[in-house]
Amino acid sequence: MKSPIRSLATLALLIFTAAVPAALAIDAAKSTVTATFRQMNVPVDGEFTKLAGSISFDPAHPEAASARIEIETAGFDLGMDDYNAEVRKPEWFDSARHPKASFVSSGFKALGADRYLASGKLSIKGKTIAISLPVTVRREAAVTVFEGSLPVSREAFGIGDPGWNEVLDDSVSLRFHLVQPR
Amino acid sequence: MPPRYTPAAVGLHWLIALLIAGGFGLGWYMTELPLSPAKLKYYAWHKWIGVSVFLLAVLRVGWRLAHPPPPLPAGMPYWQLRASAWSHALLYLMIFLLPLSGWLYSSASGYPVVYLGVLRLPDLVGKNKELAGLLHELHELLGWLLLGLLALHIAAALKHHFLDRDGLMGRMWFGR
Ligand code: HEM
Ligand code: HEM
Numbered sequence: 089m090k091s092p093i094r095s096l097a098t099l100a101l102l103i104f105t106a107a108v109p110a111a112l113a114i115d116a117a118k119s120t121v122t123a124t125f126r127q128m129n130v131p132v133d134g135e136f137t138k139l140a141g142s143i144s145f146d147p148a149h150p151e152a153a154s155a156r157i158e159i160e161t162a163g164f165d166l167g168m169d170d171y172n173a174e175v176r177k178p179e180w181f182d183s184a185r186h187p188k189a190s191f192v193s194s195g196f197k198a199l200g201a202d203r204y205l206a207s208g209k210l211s212i213k214g215k216t217i218a219i220s221l222p223v224t225v226r227r228e229a230a231v232t233v234f235e236g237s238l239p240v241s242r243e244a245f246g247i248g249d250p251g252w253n254e255v256l257d258d259s260v261s262l263r264f265h266l267v268q269p270r
Numbered sequence: 271m272p273p274r275y276t277p278a279a280v281g282l283h284w285l286i287a288l289l290i291a292g293g294f295g296l297g298w299y300m301t302e303l304p305l306s307p308a309k310l311k312y313y314a315w316h317k318w319i320g321v322s323v324f325l326l327a328v329l330r331v332g333w334r335l336a337h338p339p340p341p342l343p344a345g346m347p348y349w350q351l352r353a354s355a356w357s358h359a360l361l362y363l364m365i366f367l368l369p370l371s372g373w374l375y376s377s378a379s380g381y382p383v384v385y386l387g388v389l390r391l392p393d394l395v396g397k398n399k400e401l402a403g404l405l406h407e408l409h410e411l412l413g414w415l416l417l418g419l420l421a422l423h424i425a426a427a428l429k430h431h432f433l434d435r436d437g438l439m440g441r442m443w444f445g446r
Binding site for chain 1: 304305307310311314379380381382383384387388397399
Protein backbone atom coordinates (compact mmCIF):
# COMPACT_ATOMS: atom_id res chain seq x y z
CA MET A 89 0.00 0.00 0.00
CA LYS A 90 1.27 3.51 -0.91
CA SER A 91 1.84 5.84 1.94
CA PRO A 92 -0.35 8.97 1.74
CA ILE A 93 2.70 11.13 2.25
CA ARG A 94 4.31 9.73 -0.86
CA SER A 95 1.14 10.24 -2.87
CA LEU A 96 0.93 13.85 -1.72
CA ALA A 97 4.57 14.44 -2.50
CA THR A 98 4.13 13.01 -5.98
CA LEU A 99 1.11 15.20 -6.53
CA ALA A 100 2.99 18.30 -5.34
CA LEU A 101 5.87 17.47 -7.65
CA LEU A 102 3.48 17.03 -10.57
CA ILE A 103 1.85 20.40 -9.96
CA PHE A 104 5.23 22.05 -9.56
CA THR A 105 6.68 20.65 -12.76
CA ALA A 106 3.52 21.62 -14.65
CA ALA A 107 3.75 25.22 -13.46
CA VAL A 108 7.48 25.67 -14.12
CA PRO A 109 8.37 24.77 -17.68
CA ALA A 110 11.17 22.28 -17.88
CA ALA A 111 14.58 23.77 -18.66
CA LEU A 112 15.60 22.66 -22.12
CA ALA A 113 19.20 22.49 -23.16
CA ILE A 114 20.48 24.85 -25.83
CA ASP A 115 22.07 23.49 -29.00
CA ALA A 116 25.71 24.44 -28.46
CA ALA A 117 26.62 23.79 -32.09
CA LYS A 118 24.10 26.32 -33.36
CA SER A 119 24.50 28.84 -30.55
CA THR A 120 27.16 31.53 -30.51
CA VAL A 121 28.55 33.87 -27.90
CA THR A 122 30.89 36.50 -29.33
CA ALA A 123 32.96 39.15 -27.59
CA THR A 124 33.90 42.24 -29.60
CA PHE A 125 36.67 44.31 -28.10
CA ARG A 126 38.31 47.43 -29.51
CA GLN A 127 42.05 47.66 -29.92
CA MET A 128 43.20 51.11 -31.10
CA ASN A 129 39.67 51.64 -32.40
CA VAL A 130 39.73 48.40 -34.39
CA PRO A 131 36.79 46.16 -33.50
CA VAL A 132 37.98 42.55 -33.18
CA ASP A 133 35.68 39.57 -32.66
CA GLY A 134 36.46 36.52 -30.56
CA GLU A 135 34.15 33.58 -30.22
CA PHE A 136 33.49 31.41 -27.19
CA THR A 137 33.54 28.01 -28.82
CA LYS A 138 32.68 25.95 -25.75
CA LEU A 139 29.33 26.67 -24.21
CA ALA A 140 26.47 24.83 -22.64
CA GLY A 141 23.27 25.74 -20.90
CA SER A 142 19.58 25.42 -20.53
CA ILE A 143 16.72 27.87 -20.53
CA SER A 144 13.23 27.49 -19.28
CA PHE A 145 10.93 30.06 -20.77
CA ASP A 146 7.19 30.28 -21.22
CA PRO A 147 5.96 33.48 -22.92
CA ALA A 148 2.82 33.31 -20.77
CA HIS A 149 4.94 33.45 -17.59
CA PRO A 150 8.14 35.33 -18.34
CA GLU A 151 8.67 36.06 -14.64
CA ALA A 152 9.06 32.33 -14.02
CA ALA A 153 11.76 31.98 -16.66
CA SER A 154 15.17 30.78 -15.70
CA ALA A 155 18.38 30.33 -17.59
CA ARG A 156 21.84 29.03 -16.94
CA ILE A 157 24.56 29.51 -19.53
CA GLU A 158 28.09 28.30 -18.96
CA ILE A 159 31.11 29.15 -21.02
CA GLU A 160 34.59 27.64 -20.93
CA THR A 161 37.02 30.54 -21.06
CA ALA A 162 39.68 28.26 -22.56
CA GLY A 163 37.45 27.99 -25.63
CA PHE A 164 37.77 31.69 -26.46
CA ASP A 165 39.03 31.92 -30.05
CA LEU A 166 40.46 35.15 -31.45
CA GLY A 167 41.67 33.48 -34.62
CA MET A 168 45.39 33.73 -33.76
CA ASP A 169 47.28 31.26 -31.59
CA ASP A 170 49.37 33.82 -29.73
CA TYR A 171 46.31 35.90 -28.87
CA ASN A 172 44.48 32.79 -27.67
CA ALA A 173 47.40 31.84 -25.44
CA GLU A 174 47.56 35.38 -24.05
CA VAL A 175 43.90 35.63 -22.98
CA ARG A 176 44.11 32.36 -21.03
CA LYS A 177 46.87 33.79 -18.81
CA PRO A 178 46.27 34.75 -15.16
CA GLU A 179 46.05 38.49 -15.99
CA TRP A 180 43.13 37.82 -18.34
CA PHE A 181 40.65 34.94 -17.98
CA ASP A 182 42.98 32.85 -15.81
CA SER A 183 41.46 29.80 -17.42
CA ALA A 184 43.47 27.38 -15.30
CA ARG A 185 41.93 28.64 -12.04
CA HIS A 186 38.62 29.89 -13.41
CA PRO A 187 37.73 27.57 -16.27
CA LYS A 188 34.10 28.67 -16.41
CA ALA A 189 32.12 31.86 -16.72
CA SER A 190 28.37 31.76 -16.27
CA PHE A 191 25.17 33.71 -16.49
CA VAL A 192 22.32 32.58 -14.26
CA SER A 193 19.01 34.30 -14.76
CA SER A 194 16.12 34.18 -12.41
CA GLY A 195 13.34 35.83 -14.31
CA PHE A 196 12.45 37.80 -17.42
CA LYS A 197 10.35 40.94 -17.53
CA ALA A 198 8.19 41.48 -20.62
CA LEU A 199 9.09 44.71 -22.48
CA GLY A 200 6.51 44.32 -25.22
CA ALA A 201 6.43 42.30 -28.43
CA ASP A 202 9.26 39.75 -28.38
CA ARG A 203 11.50 41.77 -26.09
CA TYR A 204 12.31 40.98 -22.47
CA LEU A 205 14.62 42.17 -19.74
CA ALA A 206 16.47 39.27 -18.18
CA SER A 207 17.96 39.84 -14.77
CA GLY A 208 20.51 37.60 -13.22
CA LYS A 209 24.07 37.11 -12.18
CA LEU A 210 27.09 37.23 -14.41
CA SER A 211 30.14 35.43 -13.04
CA ILE A 212 33.53 35.70 -14.66
CA LYS A 213 36.91 34.95 -13.11
CA GLY A 214 35.37 34.29 -9.70
CA LYS A 215 33.54 37.63 -9.54
CA THR A 216 29.76 37.80 -9.65
CA ILE A 217 27.85 40.91 -10.66
CA ALA A 218 24.08 41.38 -10.82
CA ILE A 219 23.02 42.57 -14.25
CA SER A 220 19.96 42.91 -16.40
CA LEU A 221 20.05 42.77 -20.16
CA PRO A 222 17.58 43.01 -23.00
CA VAL A 223 16.80 39.73 -24.72
CA THR A 224 14.82 39.13 -27.89
CA VAL A 225 12.98 35.82 -28.02
CA ARG A 226 11.99 34.45 -31.41
CA ARG A 227 10.06 31.25 -31.95
CA GLU A 228 11.03 29.61 -35.21
CA ALA A 229 9.79 26.36 -36.74
CA ALA A 230 11.53 23.91 -34.42
CA VAL A 231 13.60 26.15 -32.19
CA THR A 232 13.43 29.15 -29.91
CA VAL A 233 16.15 31.75 -30.45
CA PHE A 234 17.33 34.05 -27.64
CA GLU A 235 19.41 37.01 -28.78
CA GLY A 236 20.95 40.07 -27.25
CA SER A 237 24.09 41.89 -26.29
CA LEU A 238 25.53 43.69 -23.32
CA PRO A 239 28.59 45.78 -22.62
CA VAL A 240 30.95 44.27 -20.09
CA SER A 241 33.70 46.16 -18.30
CA ARG A 242 36.96 44.19 -18.25
CA GLU A 243 38.04 46.08 -15.16
CA ALA A 244 34.91 45.10 -13.22
CA PHE A 245 35.92 41.46 -13.57
CA GLY A 246 39.66 42.03 -13.35
CA ILE A 247 40.26 40.88 -16.92
CA GLY A 248 43.39 42.28 -18.49
CA ASP A 249 46.91 43.34 -17.84
CA PRO A 250 46.73 47.13 -17.14
CA GLY A 251 49.69 47.55 -19.50
CA TRP A 252 47.28 46.87 -22.34
CA ASN A 253 44.76 49.58 -21.40
CA GLU A 254 46.53 52.03 -23.67
CA VAL A 255 45.63 50.00 -26.76
CA LEU A 256 42.56 48.10 -25.55
CA ASP A 257 39.20 49.57 -24.51
CA ASP A 258 37.79 48.59 -21.12
CA SER A 259 34.35 47.92 -22.51
CA VAL A 260 33.81 44.68 -24.40
CA SER A 261 30.56 43.96 -26.18
CA LEU A 262 29.21 40.49 -25.52
CA ARG A 263 26.73 39.21 -28.10
CA PHE A 264 24.77 36.00 -27.81
CA HIS A 265 22.60 33.98 -30.15
CA LEU A 266 21.25 30.95 -28.29
CA VAL A 267 19.30 28.29 -30.14
CA GLN A 268 17.06 26.00 -28.14
CA PRO A 269 15.38 23.07 -29.89
CA ARG A 270 11.80 22.49 -28.77
CA MET B 271 70.17 71.44 -68.51
CA PRO B 272 68.38 68.14 -69.17
CA PRO B 273 64.60 68.00 -68.70
CA ARG B 274 63.40 66.76 -65.34
CA TYR B 275 60.35 65.38 -63.54
CA THR B 276 57.86 67.90 -62.13
CA PRO B 277 58.40 68.76 -58.45
CA ALA B 278 55.14 66.98 -57.58
CA ALA B 279 56.34 63.78 -59.29
CA VAL B 280 59.69 64.05 -57.49
CA GLY B 281 58.02 64.70 -54.15
CA LEU B 282 55.68 61.75 -54.55
CA HIS B 283 58.50 59.45 -55.70
CA TRP B 284 60.61 60.11 -52.62
CA LEU B 285 57.76 60.30 -50.15
CA ILE B 286 56.52 56.89 -51.31
CA ALA B 287 60.08 55.50 -51.26
CA LEU B 288 60.47 56.70 -47.66
CA LEU B 289 57.15 55.21 -46.55
CA ILE B 290 57.95 51.89 -48.24
CA ALA B 291 61.30 51.73 -46.46
CA GLY B 292 59.45 52.32 -43.18
CA GLY B 293 56.85 49.68 -44.13
CA PHE B 294 59.54 47.06 -44.72
CA GLY B 295 61.43 47.96 -41.54
CA LEU B 296 58.33 47.80 -39.37
CA GLY B 297 56.99 44.72 -41.21
CA TRP B 298 60.09 42.67 -40.46
CA TYR B 299 60.57 44.01 -36.94
CA MET B 300 56.97 43.74 -35.71
CA THR B 301 56.44 40.16 -36.86
CA GLU B 302 59.45 39.01 -34.79
CA LEU B 303 58.12 40.55 -31.56
CA PRO B 304 56.22 38.50 -28.97
CA LEU B 305 52.62 39.64 -28.45
CA SER B 306 52.54 42.92 -26.52
CA PRO B 307 50.74 46.28 -26.61
CA ALA B 308 53.74 47.71 -28.48
CA LYS B 309 53.44 45.00 -31.11
CA LEU B 310 49.80 45.94 -31.73
CA LYS B 311 50.85 49.56 -32.15
CA TYR B 312 53.52 48.68 -34.69
CA TYR B 313 51.00 46.58 -36.63
CA ALA B 314 48.63 49.54 -36.69
CA TRP B 315 51.39 51.91 -37.85
CA HIS B 316 52.49 49.41 -40.50
CA LYS B 317 48.96 49.30 -41.88
CA TRP B 318 48.61 53.09 -41.79
CA ILE B 319 51.90 53.48 -43.67
CA GLY B 320 50.78 50.92 -46.23
CA VAL B 321 47.38 52.55 -46.76
CA SER B 322 49.14 55.92 -47.12
CA VAL B 323 51.32 54.40 -49.85
CA PHE B 324 48.18 53.18 -51.60
CA LEU B 325 46.52 56.61 -51.44
CA LEU B 326 49.68 58.38 -52.63
CA ALA B 327 50.03 55.81 -55.43
CA VAL B 328 46.57 56.76 -56.71
CA LEU B 329 47.59 60.43 -56.68
CA ARG B 330 50.89 59.63 -58.31
CA VAL B 331 49.42 57.68 -61.21
CA GLY B 332 46.82 60.37 -61.73
CA TRP B 333 49.57 63.01 -61.84
CA ARG B 334 51.68 60.81 -64.13
CA LEU B 335 48.83 60.45 -66.65
CA ALA B 336 48.48 64.22 -66.83
CA HIS B 337 52.25 64.90 -66.81
CA PRO B 338 54.27 62.58 -69.05
CA PRO B 339 57.87 62.04 -67.86
CA PRO B 340 60.67 63.93 -69.58
CA PRO B 341 61.97 62.13 -72.67
CA LEU B 342 64.97 59.86 -72.10
CA PRO B 343 68.25 60.97 -73.64
CA ALA B 344 68.58 60.20 -77.34
CA GLY B 345 70.85 57.31 -78.19
CA MET B 346 69.89 55.11 -75.23
CA PRO B 347 70.05 51.45 -76.28
CA TYR B 348 66.70 49.91 -77.12
CA TRP B 349 66.95 47.23 -74.40
CA GLN B 350 67.43 49.91 -71.77
CA LEU B 351 64.33 51.73 -72.95
CA ARG B 352 62.32 48.51 -72.72
CA ALA B 353 63.83 47.58 -69.36
CA SER B 354 63.08 51.00 -67.89
CA ALA B 355 59.50 51.00 -69.22
CA TRP B 356 58.81 47.54 -67.86
CA SER B 357 60.47 47.94 -64.49
CA HIS B 358 58.74 51.27 -63.91
CA ALA B 359 55.38 49.77 -64.85
CA LEU B 360 55.97 46.87 -62.44
CA LEU B 361 57.07 49.24 -59.68
CA TYR B 362 53.84 51.19 -60.14
CA LEU B 363 51.88 47.95 -60.01
CA MET B 364 53.61 46.87 -56.79
CA ILE B 365 52.83 50.05 -54.89
CA PHE B 366 49.16 49.15 -55.40
CA LEU B 367 49.34 45.38 -55.00
CA LEU B 368 51.44 45.28 -51.85
CA PRO B 369 49.12 47.47 -49.74
CA LEU B 370 46.10 45.79 -51.31
CA SER B 371 47.36 42.31 -50.36
CA GLY B 372 47.99 43.52 -46.79
CA TRP B 373 44.49 44.97 -46.59
CA LEU B 374 42.98 41.75 -47.99
CA TYR B 375 45.02 39.73 -45.50
CA SER B 376 43.80 41.89 -42.58
CA SER B 377 40.18 41.51 -43.67
CA ALA B 378 40.48 37.73 -44.06
CA SER B 379 42.05 37.52 -40.58
CA GLY B 380 39.02 39.28 -39.10
CA TYR B 381 40.87 42.52 -38.33
CA PRO B 382 39.26 45.54 -39.98
CA VAL B 383 41.64 48.29 -41.09
CA VAL B 384 40.98 51.59 -39.33
CA TYR B 385 43.16 54.17 -41.09
CA LEU B 386 44.97 56.40 -38.59
CA GLY B 387 42.64 55.01 -35.94
CA VAL B 388 39.69 57.02 -37.24
CA LEU B 389 38.61 55.93 -40.73
CA ARG B 390 37.27 52.42 -40.92
CA LEU B 391 37.97 50.96 -44.37
CA PRO B 392 35.54 48.39 -45.77
CA ASP B 393 36.43 44.72 -45.30
CA LEU B 394 37.47 43.42 -48.70
CA VAL B 395 36.70 39.78 -47.87
CA GLY B 396 35.00 37.94 -45.00
CA LYS B 397 36.87 36.24 -42.18
CA ASN B 398 38.41 33.04 -43.53
CA LYS B 399 41.38 31.34 -41.96
CA GLU B 400 42.62 29.44 -45.04
CA LEU B 401 42.30 32.45 -47.29
CA ALA B 402 44.13 34.51 -44.65
CA GLY B 403 47.02 32.03 -44.78
CA LEU B 404 47.26 32.34 -48.56
CA LEU B 405 47.01 36.12 -48.48
CA HIS B 406 49.74 36.29 -45.87
CA GLU B 407 52.02 34.36 -48.22
CA LEU B 408 51.00 36.60 -51.09
CA HIS B 409 51.82 39.70 -49.02
CA GLU B 410 55.27 38.30 -48.21
CA LEU B 411 55.89 37.17 -51.79
CA LEU B 412 54.93 40.55 -53.22
CA GLY B 413 57.26 42.12 -50.65
CA TRP B 414 60.19 40.04 -51.98
CA LEU B 415 59.21 40.82 -55.57
CA LEU B 416 59.20 44.54 -54.82
CA LEU B 417 62.59 44.20 -53.14
CA GLY B 418 63.98 42.45 -56.22
CA LEU B 419 62.62 45.17 -58.50
CA LEU B 420 64.03 47.84 -56.21
CA ALA B 421 67.46 46.23 -56.29
CA LEU B 422 67.41 46.48 -60.12
CA HIS B 423 65.95 49.99 -59.97
CA ILE B 424 68.60 51.27 -57.57
CA ALA B 425 71.39 49.48 -59.42
CA ALA B 426 70.23 51.12 -62.66
CA ALA B 427 70.06 54.54 -60.99
CA LEU B 428 73.60 54.14 -59.63
CA LYS B 429 74.89 52.88 -62.98
CA HIS B 430 73.50 55.95 -64.76
CA HIS B 431 74.92 58.20 -62.10
CA PHE B 432 78.39 56.80 -61.60
CA LEU B 433 79.19 54.90 -64.81
CA ASP B 434 77.21 56.65 -67.54
CA ARG B 435 77.22 60.03 -65.79
CA ASP B 436 74.23 60.95 -67.93
CA GLY B 437 72.45 63.01 -65.25
CA LEU B 438 69.40 60.73 -65.00
CA MET B 439 69.57 60.82 -61.21
CA GLY B 440 69.11 64.58 -61.25
CA ARG B 441 65.85 64.18 -63.19
CA MET B 442 64.31 62.67 -60.08
CA TRP B 443 65.35 65.53 -57.85
CA PHE B 444 64.23 69.11 -57.32
CA GLY B 445 66.09 71.78 -59.20
CA ARG B 446 66.05 75.13 -60.73
C1 HEM C 1 60.09 52.20 -52.86
C2 HEM C 1 60.94 52.70 -53.60
C3 HEM C 1 60.82 53.17 -55.03
C4 HEM C 1 59.82 53.06 -55.94
C5 HEM C 1 58.44 52.39 -55.72
C6 HEM C 1 60.25 53.72 -57.14
C7 HEM C 1 59.51 53.82 -58.30
C8 HEM C 1 59.87 54.54 -59.41
C9 HEM C 1 59.09 54.67 -60.62
C10 HEM C 1 57.74 54.00 -60.86
C11 HEM C 1 59.77 55.48 -61.47
C12 HEM C 1 59.33 55.87 -62.86
C13 HEM C 1 58.72 57.22 -62.88
C14 HEM C 1 58.07 57.47 -64.22
O1 HEM C 1 58.78 57.51 -65.24
O2 HEM C 1 56.85 57.62 -64.22
C15 HEM C 1 60.98 55.86 -60.80
C16 HEM C 1 61.94 56.70 -61.34
C17 HEM C 1 63.15 56.91 -60.75
N1 HEM C 1 63.62 56.37 -59.55
FE1 HEM C 1 62.59 55.30 -58.27
N2 HEM C 1 61.50 54.20 -56.95
C18 HEM C 1 61.90 53.87 -55.67
C19 HEM C 1 63.12 54.11 -55.07
C20 HEM C 1 64.17 54.72 -55.70
C21 HEM C 1 65.50 54.85 -55.16
C22 HEM C 1 65.94 54.33 -53.78
C23 HEM C 1 66.24 55.52 -56.09
C24 HEM C 1 67.68 55.94 -56.03
C25 HEM C 1 68.68 55.20 -55.75
C26 HEM C 1 65.39 55.80 -57.19
C27 HEM C 1 65.75 56.52 -58.32
C28 HEM C 1 64.91 56.82 -59.37
C29 HEM C 1 65.31 57.68 -60.50
C30 HEM C 1 66.64 58.34 -60.66
C31 HEM C 1 64.20 57.73 -61.34
C32 HEM C 1 64.10 58.53 -62.63
C33 HEM C 1 64.41 57.71 -63.82
C34 HEM C 1 64.30 58.60 -65.02
O3 HEM C 1 65.04 59.56 -65.07
O4 HEM C 1 63.47 58.29 -65.90
N3 HEM C 1 64.14 55.32 -56.94
N4 HEM C 1 61.01 55.27 -59.55
C1 HEM D 1 54.00 49.69 -48.55
C2 HEM D 1 53.27 48.75 -48.27
C3 HEM D 1 53.66 47.54 -47.46
C4 HEM D 1 54.87 46.90 -47.33
C5 HEM D 1 56.19 47.26 -47.96
C6 HEM D 1 54.65 45.78 -46.44
C7 HEM D 1 55.63 44.88 -46.07
C8 HEM D 1 55.45 43.89 -45.14
C9 HEM D 1 56.47 42.98 -44.72
C10 HEM D 1 57.90 42.95 -45.24
C11 HEM D 1 55.93 42.17 -43.78
C12 HEM D 1 56.60 41.04 -43.04
C13 HEM D 1 56.27 39.75 -43.71
C14 HEM D 1 56.20 38.63 -42.74
O1 HEM D 1 57.26 38.17 -42.31
O2 HEM D 1 55.08 38.22 -42.39
C15 HEM D 1 54.57 42.56 -43.62
C16 HEM D 1 53.70 41.98 -42.74
C17 HEM D 1 52.38 42.40 -42.56
N1 HEM D 1 51.72 43.36 -43.27
FE1 HEM D 1 52.52 44.55 -44.66
N2 HEM D 1 53.33 45.78 -46.05
C18 HEM D 1 52.69 46.84 -46.64
C19 HEM D 1 51.37 47.20 -46.51
C20 HEM D 1 50.48 46.60 -45.65
C21 HEM D 1 49.10 46.99 -45.49
C22 HEM D 1 48.40 48.13 -46.21
C23 HEM D 1 48.57 46.15 -44.55
C24 HEM D 1 47.16 46.11 -43.99
C25 HEM D 1 46.28 47.00 -44.11
C26 HEM D 1 49.60 45.24 -44.14
C27 HEM D 1 49.43 44.26 -43.20
C28 HEM D 1 50.43 43.43 -42.77
C29 HEM D 1 50.28 42.51 -41.69
C30 HEM D 1 49.02 42.29 -40.85
C31 HEM D 1 51.50 41.85 -41.55
C32 HEM D 1 51.86 40.83 -40.50
C33 HEM D 1 51.86 39.43 -40.95
C34 HEM D 1 52.21 38.53 -39.78
O3 HEM D 1 51.67 38.71 -38.69
O4 HEM D 1 53.06 37.66 -39.97
N3 HEM D 1 50.75 45.55 -44.83
N4 HEM D 1 54.29 43.61 -44.46
